[in-house]
Amino acid sequence: MYALELSTVFSAAHAIVIDGRREALHGHDWHVTVSLEGPELDADGLLLDFHEAERHLREIVAPFRNANLNQTPPFHRVNPTAEAVARHIAESLRDRLESGPPKRPKTVGKRRRGARPSVRVASVRITEAVGCAAVYRPPAPSARARRR
Numbered sequence: 001m002y003a004l005e006l007s008t009v010f011s012a013a014h015a016i017v018i019d020g021r022r023e024a025l026h027g028h029d030w031h032v033t034v035s036l037e038g039p040e041l042d043a044d045g046l047l048l049d050f051h052e053a054e055r056h057l058r059e060i061v062a063p064f065r066n067a068n069l070n071q072t073p074p075f076h077r078v079n080p081t082a083e084a085v086a087r088h089i090a091e092s093l094r095d096r097l098e099s100g101p102p103k104r105p106k107t108v109g110k111r112r113r114g115a116r117p118s119v120r121v122a123s124v125r126i127t128e129a130v131g132c133a134a135v136y137r138p139p140a141p142s143a144r145a146r147r148r
Helices: 048-063 082-096 141-145
Strands: 002-014 026-038 122-128 133-134
Touching: 002 133, 026 048, 026 082, 082 122, 082 133, 082 141
Parallel strands: none
Antiparallel strands: 002 026, 026 122, 122 133
8 A cells, every 4th residue: 555645734723613603813834744555656757746735735735824714615604613624625625636637447467557556544633732733634535435
Protein backbone atom coordinates (compact mmCIF):
# COMPACT_ATOMS: atom_id res chain seq x y z
CA MET A 1 0.00 0.00 0.00
CA TYR A 2 1.28 3.45 -0.92
CA ALA A 3 0.31 6.72 0.77
CA LEU A 4 0.65 10.41 0.04
CA GLU A 5 0.20 13.18 2.56
CA LEU A 6 -0.42 16.80 1.72
CA SER A 7 -1.30 19.76 3.86
CA THR A 8 -2.56 23.28 3.72
CA VAL A 9 -3.51 26.01 6.16
CA PHE A 10 -6.39 28.45 6.00
CA SER A 11 -7.66 31.08 8.42
CA ALA A 12 -11.36 31.13 9.22
CA ALA A 13 -13.76 31.99 12.01
CA HIS A 14 -16.59 29.91 13.45
CA ALA A 15 -18.96 29.75 16.39
CA ILE A 16 -20.10 26.22 17.13
CA VAL A 17 -23.13 25.18 19.12
CA ILE A 18 -22.39 23.02 22.17
CA ASP A 19 -25.25 21.76 24.36
CA GLY A 20 -27.64 24.17 22.66
CA ARG A 21 -25.47 27.22 23.32
CA ARG A 22 -23.57 29.03 20.60
CA GLU A 23 -20.05 30.00 21.59
CA ALA A 24 -18.57 33.37 20.68
CA LEU A 25 -17.31 33.84 17.13
CA HIS A 26 -13.56 33.21 17.08
CA GLY A 27 -10.89 32.42 14.52
CA HIS A 28 -8.31 29.73 13.92
CA ASP A 29 -5.55 28.87 11.55
CA TRP A 30 -6.98 25.55 10.39
CA HIS A 31 -4.16 23.11 9.58
CA VAL A 32 -5.35 20.40 7.20
CA THR A 33 -3.47 17.17 6.54
CA VAL A 34 -4.86 14.76 3.97
CA SER A 35 -3.67 11.19 3.57
CA LEU A 36 -4.37 9.39 0.28
CA GLU A 37 -3.63 5.72 -0.26
CA GLY A 38 -3.71 3.08 -2.91
CA PRO A 39 -2.30 -0.36 -3.67
CA GLU A 40 -0.42 0.41 -6.89
CA LEU A 41 1.45 3.07 -8.83
CA ASP A 42 0.87 4.32 -12.35
CA ALA A 43 3.29 3.85 -15.27
CA ASP A 44 5.30 6.85 -14.04
CA GLY A 45 5.71 5.38 -10.56
CA LEU A 46 3.15 7.74 -8.97
CA LEU A 47 0.18 7.03 -6.76
CA LEU A 48 -1.18 10.44 -7.78
CA ASP A 49 0.52 13.58 -9.06
CA PHE A 50 1.06 15.86 -6.03
CA HIS A 51 0.14 18.88 -8.19
CA GLU A 52 -3.28 17.40 -8.96
CA ALA A 53 -3.95 16.53 -5.32
CA GLU A 54 -2.80 19.98 -4.15
CA ARG A 55 -5.01 21.70 -6.74
CA HIS A 56 -8.06 19.76 -5.56
CA LEU A 57 -7.35 20.53 -1.90
CA ARG A 58 -6.71 24.22 -2.65
CA GLU A 59 -10.02 24.49 -4.55
CA ILE A 60 -11.98 22.70 -1.80
CA VAL A 61 -10.78 25.01 0.99
CA ALA A 62 -10.79 28.23 -1.11
CA PRO A 63 -14.31 29.28 0.01
CA PHE A 64 -13.25 28.95 3.66
CA ARG A 65 -10.19 31.24 3.51
CA ASN A 66 -10.72 34.30 5.71
CA ALA A 67 -14.42 33.46 5.99
CA ASN A 68 -16.96 32.98 8.73
CA LEU A 69 -17.70 29.27 8.36
CA ASN A 70 -21.15 29.74 9.88
CA GLN A 71 -22.06 31.77 6.77
CA THR A 72 -20.23 29.58 4.23
CA PRO A 73 -21.80 26.52 2.57
CA PRO A 74 -22.17 23.81 3.67
CA PHE A 75 -21.63 25.11 7.20
CA HIS A 76 -24.37 27.71 7.00
CA ARG A 77 -26.61 24.66 7.69
CA VAL A 78 -24.20 22.41 9.63
CA ASN A 79 -22.45 23.07 12.94
CA PRO A 80 -18.93 24.02 11.72
CA THR A 81 -16.96 21.77 14.04
CA ALA A 82 -13.47 20.58 13.15
CA GLU A 83 -14.97 17.11 12.70
CA ALA A 84 -17.52 18.41 10.18
CA VAL A 85 -14.86 20.36 8.29
CA ALA A 86 -12.66 17.25 8.09
CA ARG A 87 -15.57 15.14 6.79
CA HIS A 88 -16.51 17.78 4.20
CA ILE A 89 -12.94 17.98 2.87
CA ALA A 90 -12.64 14.16 2.74
CA GLU A 91 -15.94 13.70 0.90
CA SER A 92 -15.25 16.56 -1.53
CA LEU A 93 -11.80 15.18 -2.32
CA ARG A 94 -13.21 11.67 -2.74
CA ASP A 95 -15.80 12.98 -5.21
CA ARG A 96 -13.12 14.79 -7.22
CA LEU A 97 -10.85 11.75 -7.34
CA GLU A 98 -13.71 9.47 -8.38
CA SER A 99 -14.72 11.82 -11.18
CA GLY A 100 -11.15 12.05 -12.51
CA PRO A 101 -9.92 10.49 -15.74
CA PRO A 102 -11.44 7.06 -16.39
CA LYS A 103 -9.37 4.07 -15.44
CA ARG A 104 -8.11 2.11 -18.38
CA PRO A 105 -7.62 -1.64 -18.38
CA LYS A 106 -4.28 -2.90 -17.16
CA THR A 107 -1.69 -3.84 -19.71
CA VAL A 108 0.75 -6.64 -19.14
CA GLY A 109 3.42 -5.37 -16.76
CA LYS A 110 2.85 -1.63 -16.32
CA ARG A 111 -0.36 0.35 -16.45
CA ARG A 112 -1.06 2.29 -19.63
CA ARG A 113 -0.04 5.93 -19.68
CA GLY A 114 -2.76 8.17 -18.32
CA ALA A 115 -4.44 5.41 -16.37
CA ARG A 116 -5.00 6.28 -12.73
CA PRO A 117 -4.52 3.62 -10.08
CA SER A 118 -7.17 3.28 -7.41
CA VAL A 119 -6.62 6.11 -4.91
CA ARG A 120 -8.77 6.71 -1.85
CA VAL A 121 -8.90 9.29 0.91
CA ALA A 122 -7.56 7.49 3.97
CA SER A 123 -7.97 10.39 6.41
CA VAL A 124 -8.28 14.13 6.87
CA ARG A 125 -6.83 15.69 10.01
CA ILE A 126 -7.84 19.19 11.12
CA THR A 127 -5.83 20.98 13.78
CA GLU A 128 -7.47 24.19 14.93
CA ALA A 129 -5.31 24.71 18.02
CA VAL A 130 -1.99 23.29 19.16
CA GLY A 131 -2.61 19.86 20.62
CA CYS A 132 -6.24 19.71 19.43
CA ALA A 133 -7.01 17.81 16.24
CA ALA A 134 -10.01 16.08 14.71
CA VAL A 135 -9.48 13.20 12.28
CA TYR A 136 -12.04 11.84 9.83
CA ARG A 137 -11.42 8.42 8.27
CA PRO A 138 -13.96 7.61 5.56
CA PRO A 139 -15.36 4.11 5.69
CA ALA A 140 -13.53 1.65 3.48
CA PRO A 141 -15.35 0.88 0.24
CA SER A 142 -17.55 -2.17 0.50
CA ALA A 143 -16.44 -5.39 -1.18
CA ARG A 144 -19.22 -4.92 -3.73
CA ALA A 145 -18.05 -1.39 -4.62
CA ARG A 146 -14.45 -2.65 -5.01
CA ARG A 147 -15.53 -5.28 -7.56
CA ARG A 148 -17.05 -2.67 -9.90
